[in-house]
Each structure stands twice: as C-alpha cells, then as structure tokens.
Amino acid sequence: MMKIFIFLTLLSFYSVSGKEIAGDSLRKEIRDLYYTKTSDADDTYDLGQKILKLSRTEAELSKGYILIADAVNKKGNYSKAIYYYKKVDSLSDITHADIDKLTANFFLSTIYSRISLKKQSQTCFEKSKSLAKKINTPETLAMVDDLEAALLLEDLKFCDVIPVKKRQIEADKMMSDDKMSLAVDYITVTFCYLKCGNLPDAQWYLAKYEEILNAMPESEKHNLRLSMYFLNKAIIFAEKGQKEDAKIWFTKAHNEAIKNDLKLYIARITEEEINYDMLDPKSQKKYFAEYIKQKQILKAHAEKVIIQEQSTQDVELKETRISVIVILTISILAIALIFFYNRRRKRQIKVRFEKIIQTIQNEKLSHQPIEFKNDENSGSIINEDVGKHTGSKENMIMSEEREKSLLEKIKEFERGSMFTEKNFTMAQMASALESNAKYINYVLQKYRGKTFSDYINELRIKFIVDKLISNPEYLSYKINYLSDISGFSSHSRFTYIFKKELNISPSEFISQLTEKAKLK
CATH class of the missing domain: 1.25.40.10 (Tetratricopeptide repeat domain)
Structure with a gap:
C-alpha cells in the first residue's frame, strides 16, 4: 500500500x-x-x-x-x-x-x-x-x-517476479533515499526466492531487509510489510526442519496480518501453514473456513462484473446488428454449400445430446451426486472392495473404518460446490475433508477410478450441466461466464474438458437444450 x-x-x-x-x-x-x-x-x-x-x-x-x-x-x-x-x-x-x-x-x-x-x-x-x-x-x-x-x-509465477523486482531495486536506489520501498522490494524477492527453492539467495535478501528494518524508527516499522517478513522467517525455519521455531514465526505473521486486516496476506500465510503441515486440526478448519469465505466474496464480485460486462456487450451487439446482417447476406452462398454437411452434423449432435440426457435421467444427475463408472452401487462397493482388500493387507493403506468415513466425506463434498473454486488444490480438499493427499488419492482411484485432476474436472462439468438443465436462464449466459462459475482457468480449457467428458461442445449442448425447451 x-x-x-x-x-x-x-x-x-x-x-x-x-x-x-x-x-x-x-x-x-x-x-x-x-x-x-x-x-x-x-x-x-x-x-x-x-x-x-x-x-x-x-x-x-x-x-x-x-x-x-x-x-x-x-x-x-x-x-x-x-x-x-x-x-x-x-x-x-x-x-x-x-x-x-x-x-x-x-x-x-x-x-x-x-x-x-x-x-x-x-x-x-x-x-x-x-x-x-x-x-x-x-x-x-x-x-x-x-x-x-x-x-x-x-x-503464482514467483520465479518470473525476481528479475522485475531486481530491476525495481536498482531503480529505487537511483531515484531516492526512500528505504521503505527498497525494503518492500527486498522482502518480496526473499519470498519469491523461497518459493523457487533458492534458500541462499533468499537469506541474502532477507539480511538486506533486516538492515533497513533495524535502522527504522519503531513508529514506521509497520510500513515494512512485517507480516511478509515473519512469513519468510517461518518458511526458512520450516525448510530447515525446525518446526517449533517455524510455528512461532507463522503465528507472528498471522497475528500481524489480522491486526492490519490484510486479507490477502492472511490467505497466503494460511496456504503456507497448510503446505508445511503447521496447523492443528481445529486451527486448520477455522483458517480454511475464513479462506473459503474470502474466496467466495471475490467470486461474487467477479460474477457481478461478468454480468455487467456481458450486458455492455449485448448493447454493443445491438448497435452492430446492421453490419452483421450485411455480413450474413454475403455469407449465404457459402452457407448453402455446407448446408448438407451441417444437417448431417446436427443429426449426429442430436443423437449424442439425447444419449446424454437419457444417461442423466437414468442416473438422476440433476438431483443426486454424480454416479461414476466405478460407483454403480455405493453401498455394495464399500463392502465388496474393502472386503477384497482385507485379504491382502499389503494393498491397504488405511483401516476399513477410516476408508468408509473418507468415502462418505467425499460423497458429501460432491454434493457441494467447493470444487468450483479456481486453482482448487489437493491441499484444500485435504483440509476440507480433514484427511491427507495420500488417503484421498487412494480412495479416488479405488472408488472413482480417477486422478485428482480428472475427478475435479468431472465434478465441474456435472455442476455446470446440472445448472443448465435445472436453471433455464443459464442457457443465455456466455461460455466465458459458465467457464468462470464452474472453476476452469480459461474458456478454452472448459470447452476442451466439456467435450472430452460428454463428446459434445458446450455451445452444441446449450443449443440442443434450448431447442428442447422450446418444444415443451
């Protein structure tokens, strides 16, 4: 600031x-x-x-x-x-x-x-x-x-930040005697070097920061991003395996960020605490709940902005309607040449669409958690698979009771929408389910037949398909908006995963749903 x-x-x-x-x-x-x-x-x-x-x-x-x-x-x-x-x-x-x-x-x-x-x-x-x-x-x-x-x-492109910050450091040295800006640059470079795995350079820049910090009057030290300084100290101790010292500095970082209401830093500190396994279950649950709350607030603002900008685009579209009509007129000859091809393709799309709808109706996708390939009968699978593994203990990594409990938590997770957060990670899922990555990967592979990434992508596609079927107003939304609310990083990634899962593009699926709604 x-x-x-x-x-x-x-x-x-x-x-x-x-x-x-x-x-x-x-x-x-x-x-x-x-x-x-x-x-x-x-x-x-x-x-x-x-x-x-x-x-x-x-x-x-x-x-x-x-x-x-x-x-x-x-x-x-x-x-x-x-x-x-x-x-x-x-x-x-x-x-x-x-x-x-x-x-x-x-x-x-x-x-x-x-x-x-x-x-x-x-x-x-x-x-x-x-x-x-x-x-x-x-x-x-x-x-x-x-x-x-x-x-x-x-x-999160930490290694790319370093040359930019080094350039700033040289500029700060030449422009003025403003030590505050220089200190902020030093502590940011320190963090980036730590995230890039370069501990020696991180410690060198931290020492430069501490020279300025120690010379600064107490009344001005709060301007030097102390929460980031404490966080860097915590990470260094954690990297050295000194867990108790790391916990002390993580606590100082958290307290400083909370005192100054620095929500961005609170989230960053929480992520690092989870990354280094520094939180007890109670604190982890508390901090993670606050982290998710802040993410949801930002997501709500993003949705508002998307709708506002979509409205602006609609106005601009009306203003260019005459130009579009001219272009369409010129395109009539080309459209005539590909008419038969398109008609054949539409028939193929319709067949795929009807197959998807039939599958959804059979699995009651719009009303119950998604049914996966390996989950035709959840109850029987638990008994059969757990029983099967009981006889070969070398393949088991957890108790039968814990396995059943984790599977139930996963099913509850599937009924929610936490997976629609952008950049949703295994660490976040592990925190929400009060488990760890090893156990979750084991259960996902055993009962869902999916890697974590494929599993989250499948849930997101189910989520947006459910929205499109249950809420007709979603049919008028732009693909960009649908991509954003389902948690994908980009329009192209959303389209690729959608087509991979359903063998039909999002726009084709929406078009078929729209036609089906008109016939009702």
Missing part, C-alpha cells in the same frame, strides 16, 4: 505542476477539494460526491469519480470500483488526460486480478504500460514494474 500511496502522490504532483495534458484544467475550488486529505474511505466518497455536484467539465467529473472509485475499492466493493474506474477511463478519452487514464487502468488491472479475471487484468496492464511510457517519468515507469510484479505474484 505504501508504494501505491507514493504513486498517487506523484500523479498529483505532475497534475499540479502542469505536466498534465493541456485542456484538463481544474477550477481552484475543484482542485482544492481533490487534494484534500481524508481520514477514511467514507470521507473520500463524500468528497467525490461533492466534486460531482460542483463539476462543470468532463475533467472535473473525472476527478470526482476517481475519489469515489478509490473509496469503494478500499471498502472491498470491487464491482462498483470497476464501474467508476471505467467512467474515469471513458472521460479521459474525451479530456485526453493521460494521468487520469493511467490511474484508472492501474487500479482496474489490480482489481480484475484480485477477482481472478485475468484477461481483463492483462488488458488494463498493457494500457498502463503504454501510458507510463508516454508520460515517461521514472516514477510512473517504476510503478508499472510494481504492477507487473503484483500480477505475476497473483498468478
């Missing part, structure tokens, strides 16, 4: 000093309001509303929307923040205010990334990079580097 604050201060300076594009003049009354210091997000929001009421030009409106967007972003209302930052982006096209456009796209990129809309985040990042080069100040170029590093961290 400290770097973002510095960035905004610099943007303000360039605007005041006349480096803003000509034509973006603000009246003194508006300028004074815009640069007024506020104590919290509510004050910032009220100030933005006041500017909107007094505004006479698009440039003045833009400043009001920047403050409102900043306020709702700080309060965690990401869908509204995106809405207002997009207004700023649109107004900057009229006013030619590069600073405002850079501000909007900078924060749009971070918010989109936070709610896992990676494509939109990357688009805004590229705009930010282009604008920073156009403005061409060391500060704005450095901030784009900081944004790039943050996005790579969100994508």
Whole structure:
C-alpha cells in the first residue's frame, strides 16, 4: 500500500505542476477539494460526491469519480470500483488526460486480478504500460514494474517476479533515499526466492531487509510489510526442519496480518501453514473456513462484473446488428454449400445430446451426486472392495473404518460446490475433508477410478450441466461466464474438458437444450 500511496502522490504532483495534458484544467475550488486529505474511505466518497455536484467539465467529473472509485475499492466493493474506474477511463478519452487514464487502468488491472479475471487484468496492464511510457517519468515507469510484479505474484509465477523486482531495486536506489520501498522490494524477492527453492539467495535478501528494518524508527516499522517478513522467517525455519521455531514465526505473521486486516496476506500465510503441515486440526478448519469465505466474496464480485460486462456487450451487439446482417447476406452462398454437411452434423449432435440426457435421467444427475463408472452401487462397493482388500493387507493403506468415513466425506463434498473454486488444490480438499493427499488419492482411484485432476474436472462439468438443465436462464449466459462459475482457468480449457467428458461442445449442448425447451 505504501508504494501505491507514493504513486498517487506523484500523479498529483505532475497534475499540479502542469505536466498534465493541456485542456484538463481544474477550477481552484475543484482542485482544492481533490487534494484534500481524508481520514477514511467514507470521507473520500463524500468528497467525490461533492466534486460531482460542483463539476462543470468532463475533467472535473473525472476527478470526482476517481475519489469515489478509490473509496469503494478500499471498502472491498470491487464491482462498483470497476464501474467508476471505467467512467474515469471513458472521460479521459474525451479530456485526453493521460494521468487520469493511467490511474484508472492501474487500479482496474489490480482489481480484475484480485477477482481472478485475468484477461481483463492483462488488458488494463498493457494500457498502463503504454501510458507510463508516454508520460515517461521514472516514477510512473517504476510503478508499472510494481504492477507487473503484483500480477505475476497473483498468478503464482514467483520465479518470473525476481528479475522485475531486481530491476525495481536498482531503480529505487537511483531515484531516492526512500528505504521503505527498497525494503518492500527486498522482502518480496526473499519470498519469491523461497518459493523457487533458492534458500541462499533468499537469506541474502532477507539480511538486506533486516538492515533497513533495524535502522527504522519503531513508529514506521509497520510500513515494512512485517507480516511478509515473519512469513519468510517461518518458511526458512520450516525448510530447515525446525518446526517449533517455524510455528512461532507463522503465528507472528498471522497475528500481524489480522491486526492490519490484510486479507490477502492472511490467505497466503494460511496456504503456507497448510503446505508445511503447521496447523492443528481445529486451527486448520477455522483458517480454511475464513479462506473459503474470502474466496467466495471475490467470486461474487467477479460474477457481478461478468454480468455487467456481458450486458455492455449485448448493447454493443445491438448497435452492430446492421453490419452483421450485411455480413450474413454475403455469407449465404457459402452457407448453402455446407448446408448438407451441417444437417448431417446436427443429426449426429442430436443423437449424442439425447444419449446424454437419457444417461442423466437414468442416473438422476440433476438431483443426486454424480454416479461414476466405478460407483454403480455405493453401498455394495464399500463392502465388496474393502472386503477384497482385507485379504491382502499389503494393498491397504488405511483401516476399513477410516476408508468408509473418507468415502462418505467425499460423497458429501460432491454434493457441494467447493470444487468450483479456481486453482482448487489437493491441499484444500485435504483440509476440507480433514484427511491427507495420500488417503484421498487412494480412495479416488479405488472408488472413482480417477486422478485428482480428472475427478475435479468431472465434478465441474456435472455442476455446470446440472445448472443448465435445472436453471433455464443459464442457457443465455456466455461460455466465458459458465467457464468462470464452474472453476476452469480459461474458456478454452472448459470447452476442451466439456467435450472430452460428454463428446459434445458446450455451445452444441446449450443449443440442443434450448431447442428442447422450446418444444415443451
């Protein structure tokens, strides 16, 4: 947050000093309001509303929307923040205010990334990079580097972060004596080296960070991302096998993050505690529940944004209808040539579709947990398979009682929707089921005949098929949206898995369902 604050201060300076594009003049009354210091997000929001009421030009409106967007972003209302930052982006096209456009796209990129809309985040990042080069100040170029590093961290590309952060470290050394920014860079590089398995370099950068930390006044140490420092110390001890020391530092990291309400760091610390098996079952369950809650909040914002953007796309589609009609007219001859091919293909698709629907009806897919190939009768399978393994104990890795209990938990898990979280991992499933990866893999292979990855993909396809059949409104949603809510990383991955599981593409399946609904 400290770097973002510095960035905004610099943007303000360039605007005041006349480096803003000509034509973006603000009246003194508006300028004074815009640069007024506020104590919290509510004050910032009220100030933005006041500017909107007094505004006479698009440039003045833009400043009001920047403050409102900043306020709702700080309060965690990401869908509204995106809405207002997009207004700023649109107004900057009229006013030619590069600073405002850079501000909007900078924060749009971070918010989109936070709610896992990676494509939109990357688009805004590229705009930010282009604008920073156009403005061409060391500060704005450095901030784009900081944004790039943050996005790579969100994508867990730790080794790719290191060269970006090293570049920033050199820039920080040349630009100013600001030790805080340098310390933040050091501690981030430390974490990335640890995640890349390079302990010696991680310890070297940690020592550089500690030099700044020890020289910093106590009143300013909270700005040095202490929770990340404590986390790095914990990981180093864990890597060395000193579990008790690691637990002490993990606790300090957690307490520091909670004290400052740093939800992103809380989630990251929890993931590392689970990774190094540091939590007792009670704490693991508590922290994991909070982790899932935060993920669900972000997912809800993502769904809102997707629906908003889909609505915008629908409006744009109507505006281009005339062009589409012209293109369709030109395409009639080509369509005629492939008519017979398409008719044959449609018959094949219809046969596949009817087979899928019949299978679903037989297995009651829409009302009960999915029935797998090796699970025609869950009860009998438990008795037969467990009995079978009783006679050959070398093949058993757990007791019959534990095996039955875990299978029941898996069935309960299948009735939920936790598997629709993006980047859902075996560690998360193990935590939710209060078991471990070895046991879960064993039961999945034995009773489901699947690897973990194939099993999760199958559940996700079942989930979205169930939604399409049970909720007709889903038939009008875009494939991108269906992909997002079912937990796939991309549109193409969703389409590939859907076709692999059902031998029919998502669009073909939706088309057949739509036709079937019309006949009712």
